[in-house]
Amino acid sequence: MLTLTQARERAAALDALPPAQMSLREAIGSVLVDPVQAQQDIPHVSTSAMDGWALAADPLPHPDGVRRWSLRSESAVSPATRPAPLRPGEATEVLTGSPVPEGTHAVLRTEHGVADGAELQAISASPDTAPQRNVRHAGAECRARDQLVPAGAVLTPARAGVAAVAGHDHLRVIPRPRVQLLLTGTEVITRGTPAPGQVRDVFGLALPPMLLEMGAGTVESRRLGDDPEELTETLRQLSATGAADLIITSGGTAHSRADALRPALGLLGAELEVDSVDMRPGHPVLLARLPRPERPLYLLGLPGNPLAGFSALTALGVPLLRALRGIDHGSRTPTLPRTAGAQLSGARRGTRLLPVRQGPQGVIPAGHSSSHMMRGLAEADALAIVPEAGLAPGDPVTCLPVPGQQKEDMAWDV
Known part of the structure; x- marks a missing residue:
């Protein structure tokens, strides 16, 4: 024994x-055999953080000193549309998440600009004309071939999302x-x-x-x-x-x-x-x-x-x-270090697994702990490992988390 x-x-x-190649959806909850690496820069192009206009570096000269740009006639209808490069003094409409054209100095948000025909004017209080304002730069999150999730990690839903953003459709994992x-x-x-x-x-x-x-x-x-x-x-x-x-x-x-x-x-x-x-x-x-x-x-x-x-x-x-x-x-053998908050009696022979719950001073018996009973387990947060001699209040006690029964302070990491 x-x-x-x-x-x-x-x-x-x-x-x-044995490892298996699985789709991202199927692989969630599984352990990664290989690290997840970025297939390309993320973001892979510079994009706008706001709905508004992409501004070229030099506004149009104007005698009243108000910052103005020549507004191109094209309209932004989809973030998938990539506009042509900007020339000095130009502006063009962009949407949140859409690529900004080459030559973009900053993005002026919609509520900070006034479009008047073929001309765009920035309100005087706007900070959006500062260099690279509201621009999400290519590679800001990671560069191509950067490791995003290490091998041996559990593929959580969020990590699966990162893998998708990184360009993966399938991953090699240990299946559940x-x-x-x-x-x-x-x-x-x-x-x-x-x-x-x-x-x-x-x-x-x-x-x-x-x-x-x-x-x-x-x-x-x-x-x-x-x-x-x-x-x-x-x-x-x-x-x-x-x-x-x-x-x-x-x-x-x-x-x-x-x-x-x-x-x-x-x-x-x-x-x-x-x-x-x-x-x-x-x-x-x-x-x-x-x-x-x-x-x-x-x-x-x-x-x-x-x-x-x-x-x-x-x-x-x-x-x-x-x-x-x-x-x-x-x-693989998770335990919880706790303190006995009451006398924990041992078994007549061998180690006792005692249903316990968290009390003010430590873990205390949940009661109804005979082998044929269910009520004690239903009230328990964990099983205390109690030696034959038992444990006194204040003694350290190792506990095993019971699947499905952990409260927030009794949980363990996967």
Whole structure:
């Protein structure tokens, strides 16, 4: 049986998925294999920051000293129109974002100019005749071949926007894992009030949004009974078709006659990377590697009790997903350093994962923390890692953020 730290490190050490070339839209949320470089200067031409007129350097001579320019007859109808170069003393209409003509000294905004037939006059108080006023210069944001986003970074929507501005349509990334959920248990119902011997499904409801927040690309769910042969055949088909990058199961991870997962994995020749963890709740969690020709298929088996299952997901699922996504090795096992704001009791054996919430003096128990319960997790911000001896108020405590449960001050960076 591995310690919690050993199990998390083993999950975090797995290889990332193979790189793929993806469109910018598809690649959002994925980790970049190559840096994003500018294909050209940004902006690639000098443009106007205002609706108004592009002014040549020398206004027309006039006896009253008022600044005037000869106004060309052309009208600006689209930012895509590039006007001809300006001659001394000329002005021409421009729109915000449109290229300014060669020879532009400044841009006079619309409300600071008076157009009178073929002549343009600037109001006396306008600062817009100063050199390069309201001109966005080519290359002001970056030059061609500048690095805009480093390799290894997550492509956020804003970074995808930068890549688009830089001229990219596709990028090479580590794709987000496709997850297949296999939800077991004939006693599990998906609606209504459970009868004696029945329980409501929590994993099918909560796991998909949690996994998407953790970085999964897609999450498909399939509900199975407790038939070992059905489970074995389903795993065999998933391994053969390559339709998933990760399988997550709920229930059946223990060693009793009613638990089908371990026998099924044995029949398929799977190798156990993690065969239970010395933690409470969630110790029957397992992480297996199913053989297939091109690359391994990993399976994370979550215990069937709600708090045990979600504790196992938090402890092992987070580093596992980050490893498959290609997140930097130093960021695959995120933790939160906190202070105990009350007595945090340990388990009778092994490390305890205790649902906690932030109190005035530090984290305090959220309550209802038995493995079969759900209420404590719903009130928690994180899971505190508590040794057998427990922790006293004021002691430092390491916490694991629970996917989908972080408040602003408990969040972690991706």
